[in-house]
Amino acid sequence: MAKDFLESKYVTVDTNVEIHYIEKGEGEPIIFIPGLTFSGDIFRAQVERFSDKYRVIAIDPRGQGLSTKGTSGNNYVTHGKDLIAFIKALGLEKVILVGWSTGNLDIWSYAEQAGLDNLKAAVTIDMSPLPLHPDPAWWTEGTIEELSEVASRVLITPEGTREFFKEYAEETMIQHDMTQDEISYLLDMSGKTPYWICGELFASAIFSNYYDTALAISEKLPSLMFIAEHWSDVAEPFYNKNFPGTKTFVMGGHLMFFEYPEKWNAVFADFIEKL
Numbered sequence: 001m002a003k004d005f006l007e008s009k010y011v012t013v014d015t016n017v018e019i020h021y022i023e024k025g026e027g028e029p030i031i032f033i034p035g036l037t038f039s040g041d042i043f044r045a046q047v048e049r050f051s052d053k054y055r056v057i058a059i060d061p062r063g064q065g066l067s068t069k070g071t072s073g074n075n076y077v078t079h080g081k082d083l084i085a086f087i088k089a090l091g092l093e094k095v096i097l098v099g100w101s102t103g104n105l106d107i108w109s110y111a112e113q114a115g116l117d118n119l120k121a122a123v124t125i126d127m128s129p130l131p132l133h134p135d136p137a138w139w140t141e142g143t144i145e146e147l148s149e150v151a152s153r154v155l156i157t158p159e160g161t162r163e164f165f166k167e168y169a170e171e172t173m174i175q176h177d178m179t180q181d182e183i184s185y186l187l188d189m190s191g192k193t194p195y196w197i198c199g200e201l202f203a204s205a206i207f208s209n210y211y212d213t214a215l216a217i218s219e220k221l222p223s224l225m226f227i228a229e230h231w232s233d234v235a236e237p238f239y240n241k242n243f244p245g246t247k248t249f250v251m252g253g254h255l256m257f258f259e260y261p262e263k264w265n266a267v268f269a270d271f272i273e274k275l
Contacts, residue, residue, distance in 0.1 A: 006047065013062075013085035017073070020066035021059040021086075025051030028120070029092045030272075032058040033083070035101025035127075036201055037165065037193035039065025042100070045261035046268070054096075054272075059086065061106060063197040065189070074200035076102070076208055080109025093118060096272060100125040101254065102201065108210035111217060121222040121275055123268065126254050128235070129214035132206050139231070139238040147206050155202055161195040162187060172230065173255035211242075218245035224271050226264070228254050247271070 010018040022040050024047050032043040040047075040058030047056045060067040062082050063074050073082075083106055087095060095118060099107040104124040111119065128139040132147060141147060154160045169186050170178065178186075193201075217223050223246040227235045232250040239248050249267050257264040 006051075008066075010066075011086055011089045013082045013089065014073070017062060017068045017070070017082070019059055019062065019068075019082060019086050021057050022047060023055070023057045024048070025054055025056050027054045028094065028096070029055045029057060029090075030096045030098060031083075031087075031092075032056070033061065033097065033099040033103035033106045034058070034064065035099075035103050036205065037064055037190040037198050038100075039189055039192065041065070041189060042255075042258055043098075046098075046257065046265060049261070049265045050269070057090075059083075061103070063201065064193045066192070069194060069197060074197050075204035076105040076109045076201075077113075077204075079106045080111075080113050083107075083110040084114045087118065094120040096121045096123070096275075098123040098125070098268075100257065101127045102205045104129070105205055105208050105210065108208075108213045108217075112210065112213045116217065116220055119221055121224075121272065122217050123224045123226070123271070124214075125226045125257065126228045126235075128238070129208075129210040131208060137234070137238070139235040141206060151199065151203050151206065155195060155199040158195045161198050162191065165190045169255075172228075173253055174259050175253045176259070214243055214246075218243035220245075222271070222275055223247070224249065224268075226251065226256060226267075228252060228256060230254075 006022055006024045008022055010020050013019050034042050039060040043058040047058055050056050061079050063069050097107045104127045107122055108129055131141040133140050154164050225239055225246050225248050227248055227250045236248050236250055252260050
């Protein structure tokens with residue numbers, strides 16, 4: 001009998017390092033991975049929607065949510081290793097991985113280190129595998145000057161980090177005018193990651209390069225990239241040209257699966273039902 005309740009659990013992935021996750025349902029495994037500073041709870045609408053047919057898991061990466069926070073391992077190579085250990089500890093096979101924002105880097109890091117054999121599909125949401133590049137035709141997270149400003153002058157205090165995410169949520173993540181309750185929900189979740197861990201992860205993300213891994217996924221696995229509307233004129237042609245085996249779908253803002261869950265879930269359901 002399938003589990004019809006959501007469970008909150010922990011699994012040890014390294015010495016004194018636990019990954020927290022929520023889980024519901026039974027069947028083929030789907031793992032949702034949130035972006036910088038967020039927890040798996042951001043995927044609650046997806047956990048509820050797909051748990052009738054799948055074993056749906058949403059994790060808090062190291063340093064985020066209720067997972068262990070420490071002075072080491074706050075980078076995406078380690079996040080990939082954590083995901084390898086997590087999947088092994090739970091005995092999961094032929095996993096569908098879904099990442100949002102820097103959660104994409106967790107997927108690509110996993111694939112680079114563990115290969116593709118234990119993956120059934122990869123779904124990435126709104127972040128390039130090469131976040132920094134001097135060519136304006138490339139899909140990046142911003143200019144060198146813009147990203148340097150954030151890393152060296154903004155994400156160095158709790159106040160600066162909160163203000164950064166408030167502005168990013170209002171201008172980039174969500175398209176409608178949010179209520180105070182909605183803003184508080186997002187900022188409270190984000191605020192569980194200490195500012196100094198956020199800064200380390202931000203720097204690791206910006207200087208990551210998973211182009212070759214994303215290309216291998218495009219060529220060898222069923223894959224889908226969701227792209228936000230605000231930069232689709234650059235991001236979609238870039239992805240279609242460089243990773244032609246990966247389908248693309250444009251919708252909403254950076255947090256489209258949270259703001260428009262029914263539409264996002266319908267596209268995702270169509271994708272996984274054809275695997």
